[in-house]
Amino acid sequence: MSEEFDQQFILSQQQCEFLAKTFHKFDPDENGVIELEDLAKVTQEILGNEIRSSELQAIRLKGEGCATEGYITFGDFTKIMREHMSSTTRWGGLKSKLQAFVGFDSIQDQLKEKALKRGFEFNLMVVGESGLGKSTMINTLFRGTVSRQSCIQHPEPLPPTVKINSVCHVIEEKSVNLKLSITDTPGFGDQINNLKSWEPILEYVNKQFEAYLNEEVSINRKKYIPDTRIHCCMYFIPPTGHCLRPLDIEFMKKLDKHVNIVPVIAKSDTLTIEERHAFKQRIRDDITHHKIRIYPSGYETDEEDEMVANAAIDKFLPFAIIGSDQLHQVNGKKILARKTKWGVIEVENPAHCEFVNLRNMLIKSRMLDLKETTDKVHYENYRRQRLHGPRDISDALSQPDN
Amino acid sequence: MEKILSGYVGFANLPNQVHRKAVKKGFEFSLMVVGASGLGKSTLINSLFLTDLYVDNGYHSPNQRLPKTTTTQCSAVHIIEGGVRLQLTLVDTPGFGELVDNTECWDPILKYIDSRYEEFLTSESRVNRQNNPDLRVHACLYFIAPNGHGLKQLDIDFMKQLHKKVNIVPIIAKADTFSPEECRAFKHKILQDINQHGIEIYNFPDYDFEDEEDARTNKKLKESIPFAVIGSNTVVEQNGKKVRGRSYPWGVVDIENDEHCDFNTLRNMLVRTHMQDLKDVTNNILYERYRIQKLSKMLNISDNQLSSRFTGEDFNGGNPMELLERERLDQEDKLSKMEEQMESVFQEKVREKLMKHREFQADLQRRKEAMMEAQEKERQELAERRRRYDEDRKVFEDEKLRSMIGTKSKKDTKKKP
Numbered sequence: 001m002s003e004e005f006d007q008q009f010i011l012s013q014q015q016c017e018f019l020a021k022t023f024h025k026f027d028p029d030e031n032g033v034i035e036l037e038d039l040a041k042v043t044q045e046i047l048g049n050e051i052r053s054s055e056l057q058a059i060r061l062k063g064e065g066c067a068t069e070g071y072i073t074f075g076d077f078t079k080i081m082r083e084h085m086s087s088t089t090r091w092g093g094l095k096s097k098l099q100a101f102v103g104f105d106s107i108q109d110q111l112k113e114k115a116l117k118r119g120f121e122f123n124l125m126v127v128g129e130s131g132l133g134k135s136t137m138i139n140t141l142f143r144g145t146v147s148r149q150s151c152i153q154h155p156e157p158l159p160p161t162v163k164i165n166s167v168c169h170v171i172e173e174k175s176v177n178l179k180l181s182i183t184d185t186p187g188f189g190d191q192i193n194n195l196k197s198w199e200p201i202l203e204y205v206n207k208q209f210e211a212y213l214n215e216e217v218s219i220n221r222k223k224y225i226p227d228t229r230i231h232c233c234m235y236f237i238p239p240t241g242h243c244l245r246p247l248d249i250e251f252m253k254k255l256d257k258h259v260n261i262v263p264v265i266a267k268s269d270t271l272t273i274e275e276r277h278a279f280k281q282r283i284r285d286d287i288t289h290h291k292i293r294i295y296p297s298g299y300e301t302d303e304e305d306e307m308v309a310n311a312a313i314d315k316f317l318p319f320a321i322i323g324s325d326q327l328h329q330v331n332g333k334k335i336l337a338r339k340t341k342w343g344v345i346e347v348e349n350p351a352h353c354e355f356v357n358l359r360n361m362l363i364k365s366r367m368l369d370l371k372e373t374t375d376k377v378h379y380e381n382y383r384r385q386r387l388h389g390p391r392d393i394s395d396a397l398s399q400p401d402n
Numbered sequence: 403m404e405k406i407l408s409g410y411v412g413f414a415n416l417p418n419q420v421h422r423k424a425v426k427k428g429f430e431f432s433l434m435v436v437g438a439s440g441l442g443k444s445t446l447i448n449s450l451f452l453t454d455l456y457v458d459n460g461y462h463s464p465n466q467r468l469p470k471t472t473t474t475q476c477s478a479v480h481i482i483e484g485g486v487r488l489q490l491t492l493v494d495t496p497g498f499g500e501l502v503d504n505t506e507c508w509d510p511i512l513k514y515i516d517s518r519y520e521e522f523l524t525s526e527s528r529v530n531r532q533n534n535p536d537l538r539v540h541a542c543l544y545f546i547a548p549n550g551h552g553l554k555q556l557d558i559d560f561m562k563q564l565h566k567k568v569n570i571v572p573i574i575a576k577a578d579t580f581s582p583e584e585c586r587a588f589k590h591k592i593l594q595d596i597n598q599h600g601i602e603i604y605n606f607p608d609y610d611f612e613d614e615e616d617a618r619t620n621k622k623l624k625e626s627i628p629f630a631v632i633g634s635n636t637v638v639e640q641n642g643k644k645v646r647g648r649s650y651p652w653g654v655v656d657i658e659n660d661e662h663c664d665f666n667t668l669r670n671m672l673v674r675t676h677m678q679d680l681k682d683v684t685n686n687i688l689y690e691r692y693r694i695q696k697l698s699k700m701l702n703i704s705d706n707q708l709s710s711r712f713t714g715e716d717f718n719g720g721n722p723m724e725l726l727e728r729e730r731l732d733q734e735d736k737l738s739k740m741e742e743q744m745e746s747v748f749q750e751k752v753r754e755k756l757m758k759h760r761e762f763q764a765d766l767q768r769r770k771e772a773m774m775e776a777q778e779k780e781r782q783e784l785a786e787r788r789r790r791y792d793e794d795r796k797v798f799e800d801e802k803l804r805s806m807i808g809t810k811s812k813k814d815t816k817k818k819p
Contacts, residue, residue: 194503241440250502272650343650
């Protein structure tokens with residue numbers, strides 16, 4: 001690959017000169033070689049602050065690979081630099097200077113326009129026992145009657161097995177159209193014997209992946225493949241105050257490799273603040289102990305700012321939420337709240353519950369990231385297993401993978 | 403025909419005598435709590451009796467936590483109030499509904515209740531029945547999770563299995579999840595479910611209250627079933643007062659406030675007004691039911707015969723006491739026969755062993771003799787050989803001497819030419 005790159009891409013004169021100049025700074029005797037330890041320093045100088053620590057590490061490794069007796073020749077150095085240049089746009093000092101304004105920064109607006117015209121899709125799944133406030137939570141999140149319960153005519157009795165139902169809505173805000181699909185799982189955890197109650201859910205998730213894959217590999221495929229893959233699965237934990245139940249652990253272990261799991265503590269107005277902290281700590285211990293991968297901390301990322309943001313979210317996981325779709329008067333304003341005999345619980349008050357954090361994470365900051373993770377991690381996993389060729393997909397998926 | 407007395411006799415004092423005797427004897431009450439983990443059972447029990455009956459064991463670390471099946475744990479405590487002693491037995495059921503597969507998780511509970519009835523039945527039928535402690539379960543508090551939709555399948559199945567054996571008092575746990583309207587709706591739904599499935603929960607009897615106020619409170623009590631309770635062991639501040647409750651950022655829940663929850667109602671019902679009634683129902687109705695079933699099985703009476711004779715004394719099959727006597731005699735016969743058998747077997751074995759010993763001894767003796775003989779023979783042989791050796795030696799010496807003399811003479815002859 002690098003040879004082809006060499007043949008196709010010639011370094012411009014300015015780039016060559018810059019490379020040579022910095023190289024010779026560390027090569028005072030003009031031997032044409034620099035010491036291995038200086039490789040990092042040279043790279044730092046050339047690429048400036050834009051280089052990431054992981055990339056620096058990779059370059060160092062490459063240098064160790066092609067060093068002879070602790071020295072790196074200029075040719076090898078150029079090769080290493082070329083490899084780096086072909087994979088990123090972070091060229092630091094190697095960037096060429098423009099002499100006048102060109103106008104390609106309008107690509108941002110072009111992107112936005114295209115995206116707005118197309119609209120966005122988001123598929124959310126809610127899982128939990130009946131009566132934990134899932135429908136209310138959905139209505140609160142999206143400020144409308146979008147949950148399945150609100151859409152059906154009569155309240156139906158609890159089904160004897162787990163059923164999967166989805167409703168689809170398109171909501172609009174500031175000319176951004178969002179196609180929101182909510183998948184509900186009535187009957188989960190409600191029977192006496194709940195073994196294998198996750199199976200229908202897992203099957204559904206895989207079916208969506210399968211549909212997408214089929215569309216992708218078909219010969220005449222659509223311009224935009226309709227994306228029905230589940231982007232996020234909110235798992236509702238009942239507020240027992242003790243620890244995760246066997247059913248919770250079982251479900252999350254089975255599904256964490258196939259979908260982004262966001263656990264939340266439902267109906268958390270039963271817990272006082274101290275109880276809430278203790279409960280969360282125990283849940284976090286359980287999750288670490290069973291090696292369950294939850295969003296976002298279970299997903300590796302290279303970017304520093306993302307890692308910082310993840311750490312900030314991590315402190316709150318799992319979110320303790322309270323849902324309400326009723327407005328009450330508090331201090332002269334109408335806000336979403338629950339009114340009880342001993343006080344009014346404000347949904348959007350961070351001192352009362354963590355609904356705001358959840359909404360920010362889910363909608364404001366991470367919606368696109370959730371979709372990307374689904375596409376790049378979970379879907380890729382599925383695709384890899386599938387294209388390897390095993391007949392029985394459940395067989396392959398039960399094997400451990402990344 | 404009521405007769406009017408002309409003077410004061412004094413039997414109006416009877417209730418006082420009963421009272422004194424009862425107080426001296428003390429009271430017993432056995433309470434069972436059933437419900438999934440995390441519904442606040444321990445907290446509620448501690449709140450009800452104002453003692454720390456449950457010690458907080460703390461939580462295990464994740465790798466020590468194993469999901470367990472239902473077990474029954476009994477703990478007894480003796481509390482005294484105003485000179486009245488109460489022996490309170492608490493039966494806890496940890497592990498109920500905790501597994502992923504909860505089929506028949508009520509089995510251990512059923513067995514426990516039956517075993518207590520069994521114990522009581524046998525102690526009643528004993529010859530000497532001085533101190534039979536009454537450990538039968540008088541009330542079972544069933545904790546319903548506050549999900550807002552109604553009874554779960556597990557709840558319905560459990561109650562159907564147990565409603566004929568124990569007084570079930572359904573309770574809505576952690577009722578601070580509900581606003582007042584939600585609570586009312588949930589209670590309504592539960593009562594609907596209960597009626598629909600024909601479950602018999604504990605029915606509060608309507609006493610003839612002299613006081614209208616009492617009658618009203620009783621009516622209110624009946625309307626609050628199932629009780630929506632909140633439990634708390636901690637004392638928090640509310641408006642400068644100290645109350646037992648829970649403190650949230652949005653307000654303080656006072657568990658003794660009737661507007662907040664039904665804790666007071668439950669406590670009054672359970673301890674102050676209906677404790678004796680619970681015991682009476684357990685004794686007169688539920689225990690009798692068990693007893694009839696058990697005894698009829700022993701006498702092999704069919705069900706339709708059973709329904710016509712309620713008391714169990716006029717059976718054609720005979721007085722159960724007689725039957726017990728007969729059984730006892732039978733058993734004793736069997737026992738003595740078994741004893742004889744065992745004796746004879748024992749004797750046999752002893753005899754056998756003795757014989758074997760004797761044989762062994764004889765055998766040993768024979769071997770000893772044989773060995774002695776062999777030894778004798780060897781000795782004789784050795785003596786023989788020795789003799790021969792001596793002879794040979796003598797011959798050899800003689801020869802040697804002769805040859806020496808011979809050479810000497812030869813020498814002599816040689817010397818003399």
